[in-house]
Amino acid sequence: GEDVEQSLFLSVREGDSSVINCTYTDSSSTYLYWYKQEPGAGLQLLTYIFSNMDMKQDQRLTVLLNKKDKHLSLRIADTQTGDSAIYFCAESNGDKLIFGTGTRLQVFP
Amino acid sequence: NAGVTQTPKFQVLKTGQSMTLQCAQDMNHNSMYWYRQDPGMGLRLIYYSASEGTTDKGEVPNGYNVSRLNKREFSLRLESAAPSQTSVYFCASSELGRLGSFGPGTRLTVT
Numbered sequence: 001g002e003d004v005e006q007s008l009f010l011s012v013r014e015g016d017s018s019v020i021n022c023t024y025t026d027s028s029s030t031y032l033y034w035y036k037q038e039p040g041a042g043l044q045l046l047t048y049i050f051s052n053m054d055m056k057q058d059q060r061l062t063v064l065l066n067k068k069d070k071h072l073s074l075r076i077a078d079t080q081t082g083d084s085a086i087y088f089c090a091e092s093n094g095d096k097l098i099f100g101t102g103t104r105l106q107v108f109p
Numbered sequence: 110n111a112g113v114t115q116t117p118k119f120q121v122l123k124t125g126q127s128m129t130l131q132c133a134q135d136m137n138h139n140s141m142y143w144y145r146q147d148p149g150m151g152l153r154l155i156y157y158s159a160s161e162g163t164t165d166k167g168e169v170p171n172g173y174n175v176s177r178l179n180k181r182e183f184s185l186r187l188e189s190a191a192p193s194q195t196s197v198y199f200c201a202s203s204e205l206g207r208l209g210s211f212g213p214g215t216r217l218t219v220t
Contacts, residue, residue, distance in 0.1 A: 004151075006151075008149070035211075041213070041214075042199060042211045042212060042213045042214050043152075043199065043201075043211040044211075045210070045211075088151060088152065090152075092203075096154065096157060096167070097142060097154065097157075097201070097203065098154065098168075099144070099151045099152040099153075099154075100151050101149060101150060101151035102151050
């Protein structure tokens with residue numbers, strides 16, 4: 001069945017770049033997403049990439065997709081304390097949306 | 110345009126009690142979803158509805174029922190709550206596989 005995996009924690013210094021990784025198993029995924037969840041809040045869609053793209057850039061965010069290895073990454077440039085949150089990777093194929101366990105990003109000064 | 114709304118925001122139930130979580134979206138999306146979020150387990154899909162009048166089981170459907178009342182509304186019912194159903198529940202909607210929005214979540218505690 002479908003599975004999405006992420007590492008649980010990442011700690012970076014303010015101003016550095018953060019790279020959050022995700023692997024998935026469903027090769028027929030059409031869209032892949034990154035969500036941000038701040039404490040006590042719902043999920044906020046950060047960005048998404050269509051499966052026929054390799055890269056998407058949106059201001060400080062860069063998404064890289066390696067379809068052959070089924071690997072997705074999110075790079076946050078110039079990471080700020082406000083970026084501290086849990087980041088979820090998700091994939092969809094048609095109607096079902098499958099999420100990873102989330103990566104908790106901690107930014108320290 | 111409110112996006113996805115959920116009620117209630119918080120609920121405490123005793124084991125065996127029943128309740129319905131309500132969800133509505135105003136984006137005219139066809140697909141709607143119910144997820145639960147537990148520490149260290151990410152979001153797990155309980156049920157989803159690809160279109161009005163259809164519902165399908167997700168990863169963890171046991172102990173839940175759903176109703177797609179119309180295109181806007183998708184409710185989740187716990188007939189006999191159990192402590193294992195203590196969780197945060199999120200409703201979401203999407204169109205053509207592109208995820209639209211999540212609701213703010215319902216924090217449910219079953220004692």
